Amino acid sequence: MFLFRSKKSIEKELEGLKKAYEMLDKRYKEKTISLEEFTKKCEELSNKINSLEKKLNK
16 A cells, blocks of 8 residues: 655655754764764665655656
């Protein structure tokens, strides 16, 4: 079964992911997380953001 998300739902999720990315960047600048953790989390967030942006542009 496919679950279809509304455009607003996807936009809201994208907004949340972008805020998470900003918070992650802040934590790295404050040196509360390691470079390895920062890199891993950034990659995960980027993949999710790219996926949602593709769905939004369909």
